[in-house]
Amino acid sequence: MxxxxxxxxxxxxxxxxxxxxxxxxxxxxxxxxxxxxxxxxxxxxxxxxxxxxxxxxxxxxxxxxxxxxxxxxxxxxxxxxxxxxxxxxxxxxxxxxxxxxxxxxxxxxxxxxxxxxxxxxxxxxxxxxxxxxxxxxxxxxxxxxxxxxxxxxxxxxxxxxxxxxxxxxxxxxxxxxxxxxxxxxxxxxxxxxxxxxxxxxxxxxxxxxxxxxRPTPDADRDAVFALVDAAFAQRRKTLRAALATWAGSADRAAEILTGAGVDPSSRGETLTIADYVAITRTAGKALR
CATH class of the missing domain: 3.40.50.150 (Vaccinia Virus protein VP39)
Known part of the structure; x- marks a missing residue:
């Protein structure tokens, strides 16, 4: 200075x-x-x-x-x-x-x-x-x-x-x-x-x-952020349960999570931003 x-x-x-x-x-x-x-x-x-x-x-x-x-x-x-x-x-x-x-x-x-x-x-x-x-x-x-x-x-x-x-x-x-x-x-x-x-x-x-x-992920930010909000809204629950409403059902959530390489029994607090991006992409592909 x-x-x-x-x-x-x-x-x-x-x-x-x-x-x-x-x-x-x-x-x-x-x-x-x-x-x-x-x-x-x-x-x-x-x-x-x-x-x-x-x-x-x-x-x-x-x-x-x-x-x-x-x-x-x-x-x-x-x-x-x-x-x-x-x-x-x-x-x-x-x-x-x-x-x-x-x-x-x-x-x-x-x-x-x-x-x-x-x-x-x-x-x-x-x-x-x-x-x-x-x-x-x-x-x-x-x-x-x-x-x-x-x-x-x-x-x-x-x-x-x-x-x-x-x-x-x-x-x-x-x-x-x-x-x-x-x-x-x-x-x-x-x-x-x-x-x-x-x-x-x-x-x-x-x-x-x-x-x-750093470079932002190649994904829909709003969709990723909506997923993050859903995962932490009930952070004590497993992702399979916490994302049931987001995905349409607990079984559907488990299917999407498995497809993204994420254990459905894990919790939102264990995932990285890359994990959330992967889940969002998998969900998007499933809707096509």
């Missing part, structure tokens, strides 16, 4: 001053917990391993702590902020604290769950964000689906959610988020972030999850 970028970072006093100036009271509804520790944002940027050519998408920049750390490390930062007050203030904060980098910032006052590629003048190559706890998984899945140019992501989420996203088959926390994220990317939990670096401090710790995009 450049010296200009380092000196511009916000500390606890800056965060409280800005919040007071804007009369901002962090809300649970928007999942607002502002990072006030410069070392944490430096660590995030370092872990993201950005290049000078990267266009970074930041969701929920808030008061600008992470934004200021990202600007020296990338060619441009596209910030998406749902709060109109915060969105309006962010360019001014950057102009005050890092004037030589102000032209690298574009702010969109919008909901990240509604962002699409055609709305953005610059196509992101990376997502780096402190995501609101209440919508973190839907936001990740939506952006991976909508922004094919985004080849990597480093997101800070609730520690429990990080474990779910990065979980592998056969583990207790492996579930729908794990499988659906795996459709797009390899996920790895890379660090824990203590609650003390936020204002207000949340009730749980956070964690950083690194996502590396």
């Amino acid at each position: 450049t010296e200009a970028g380092t000196s511009a970072l916000l500390g606890p006093a800056d965060i409280r001053r800005l919040a007071g100036e804007l009369d901002v009271r962090p809300t649970k509804k928007l999942g607002q917990n502002f990072v006030h520790d410069p070392n944490t944002v430096r660590r995030i940027v370092t872990t993201a391993a950005l290049t000078p050519d990267d266009v970074v998408l930041e969701v929920g920049p808030g008061l600008g702590s992470l934004t200021l750390a990202l600007l020296p490390a990338a060619s441009h930062v596209v910030a998406v902020e749902i709060d109109p007050v915060l969105a309006a203030r962010l360019p001014a904060t950057v102009a005050e604290r890092a004037p030589d980098l102000a032209d690298r910032l574009t702010v969109h006052n919008s909901d990240a769950l509604r962002v699409s590629a055609d709305q953005l003048t610059r196509q992101p190559t990376a997502l780096v964000a402190n995501l609101p706890y209440n919508v973190s998984v839907p936001v990740v899945l939506h952006l991976l689906a909508e922004l094919p140019t985004m080849t990597k992501a480093l997101v800070m989420v609730q520690a429990e959610v990080a474990d779910r996203i990065a979980a592998g088959p056969g583990t207790k926390v492996y579930g729908v988020p794990s499988v659906k994220v795996a459709w797009y990317a390899e996920a790895r939990r890379v660090a824990t972030v203590p609650r003390s670096v936020f204002w207000p401090a949340p009730n749980v710790d956070s964690a950083l999850v690194l996502l590396t995009r």
Whole structure:
């Protein structure tokens, strides 16, 4: 990070001053917990391993702590902020604290769950964000689906959610988020972030999850995701029973599973994304 970028970072006093100036009271509804520790944002940027050519998408920049750390490390930062007050203030904060980098910032006052590629003048190559706890998984899945140019992501989420996203088959926390994220990317939990670096401090710790995009399977995504939802809706049941409604009957489910090379007595939590793709393809062939 450049010296200009380092000196511009916000500390606890800056965060409280800005919040007071804007009369901002962090809300649970928007999942607002502002990072006030410069070392944490430096660590995030370092872990993201950005290049000078990267266009970074930041969701929920808030008061600008992470934004200021990202600007020296990338060619441009596209910030998406749902709060109109915060969105309006962010360019001014950057102009005050890092004037030589102000032209690298574009702010969109919008909901990240509604962002699409055609709305953005610059196509992101990376997502780096402190995501609101209440919508973190839907936001990740939506952006991976909508922004094919985004080849990597480093997101800070609730520690429990990080474990779910990065979980592998056969583990207790492996579930729908794990499988659906795996459709797009390899996920790895890379660090824990203590609650003390936020204002207000949340009730749980956070964690950083690194996502590396990989080629998506050659299959109907919606059909695969519907299968995943069905398999985990009754995760204690065998797949033969859990997929009975999806397939039309338990016997039909067993036939499809066997045809895909999957044991009908296994459970959804033991299957990889490749297994779900194979089952979907087998079911599709059976309908022809």
